[in-house]
Amino acid sequence: AIPVIKIRKNASTDRQRGSKHRRKEVREYQEKGxxxxxxxxxxxxxxxxxxxxFSAVKRKFGENCVSRSTEGLKAEGSQRLWxxxxxxxxAKMEVNQMN
Known part of the structure; x- marks a missing residue:
């Protein structure tokens, strides 16, 4: 998938501002709607x-991390997902045993 950034309704196609590719995208957006x-x-x-x-993990464990270093943040995220x-x-094993 190609990342796409939403274009504002009042986006400018001025040559002085922004990149050539962005201007092309703005024109395409304005033409197509x-x-x-x-x-x-x-x-x-x-x-x-x-x-x-991701939503379920945030609900279960909260959004905030205690770690400050990049390595610590990665480890904390991995632990939460694990x-x-x-x-x-x-839980699935328990349900299967009940049936």
């Missing part, structure tokens, strides 16, 4: 699987 542009660029399309997991996965696997 938002709906057609968004559909062609797949704007706003996120994969529900990952979004749902324990979330572990909890889900255990």
């Amino acid at each position: 938002y709906k057609q542009w968004a559909e062609e660029k797949h704007y706003g399309m996120r994969w529900p699987g990952t979004e749902g997991i 324990i979330y996965d572990y909890i889900n696997q255990r």
Whole structure:
């Protein structure tokens, strides 16, 4: 997927401001309109699987991290995802045993 940044309604196509590629995108957006542009660029399309997991992890463990270093933040994030996965696997095993 190609990353896409939404273009403002009043975006300028001045030669003095911005890049050539951005001007081209703005013109395309203005010609097609938002709906057609968004559909062609797949704007706003996120994969529900990952979004749902991130949302559930945040609900379960909170958004804030205690760590300050990059390594610590990575470790803390990995631990949260690991324990979330572990909890889900255990819950599925419990449900299967009940049936």
